[in-house]
Amino acid sequence: MKLFSTLLATSMLVAMSLPLSAAQVDQQSRVYSVTRINPNDNLNVRSGPGTQYPVTAVLPFNGKGVIATGKQATQGPNTWTHVTWAGVEGWVNQHYLTEDEQALPTRPQAVKPKTTTPKRVVMSCVGIEPRWNIHISATSVHVIDPEKKSYTVPVTFRQQSANHSSIAVIGGRKDQRMTQLFLQKVEACSVGNASYPYTITGALDERQVVSGCCRVINQ
Structure with missing residues (x-):
């Protein structure tokens, strides 16, 4: 089996409710x-x-x-x-x-303070002029936008393109404002002297649109 080149583009895969030999x-x-x-x-x-x-x-x-x-x-x-x-x-x-x-999560003994930094970054995206960074995990999107504002959005929407398996959309809301990321697997995407295997266009917090490149950095 080969690792799918469309690693993130398959993000919309949802398990179907199907008959089982034992109750789910x-x-x-x-x-x-x-x-x-x-x-x-x-x-x-x-x-x-x-x-x-x-x-x-x-x-x-x-x-x-x-x-x-x-x-x-x-x-x-x-x-x-x-x-x-x-x-x-x-x-x-x-x-x-x-x-x-x-x-493993700590068994509930005391209320733990919330953190806005994703614990496991699986994809890192970057753009320049002006510079910004986006870190995408399985459950959240962490954004440092061109205005140097940092925020985290829980992932509530994942969908693969119906007619192009290398394209996917990921999104979520924070304070009623949507952040949407459009990703595509490509031959090469360049930022400065570095080459990346994914392109990204992001509509950040319904305030601005940025474009750049991404790579997988599994932790």
Whole structure:
């Protein structure tokens, strides 16, 4: 299996509600790492909980920060877990996931202060004249805009182009204002002397539009 070049463009993949051999159950959301996969292979992400469903994306053999959405299903001897990672959503075989102890949320003992900085950046985007930065994780978009204002938007919308699999849109609202990012996989996108594999056009906080380039920097 090859890692899809449209890593982020497949961000709209949503697991369908389909008949299961056992009832689907809710589980506490957890963070996992990919395990038991050879370095020259990847973990299949499927549209439903079972090998009979088509592969819609793949996770790298050493992928980290795989977030379980809370849904699990059983097919024969296998348990399938619905996950999201780098904007990709779908079902994976639980056998190939190991719970990331360092990333587990602290059990509720005291209220923790909220933070606006994403813990796991999976894609970094940049533009110049004027310079800006956008960091995209599986659940949030962190923006440092040309006016040097920093804000974080929860990702509430992900959709792939219906007729071009290398294009995707990601968006969310903050204080009733929408931030939308249009991403496309390309041969090369240049910022200064650096070359990137994705282009991005962003409508930031309904105030301004910027364009630039992105690269994946999995952590």
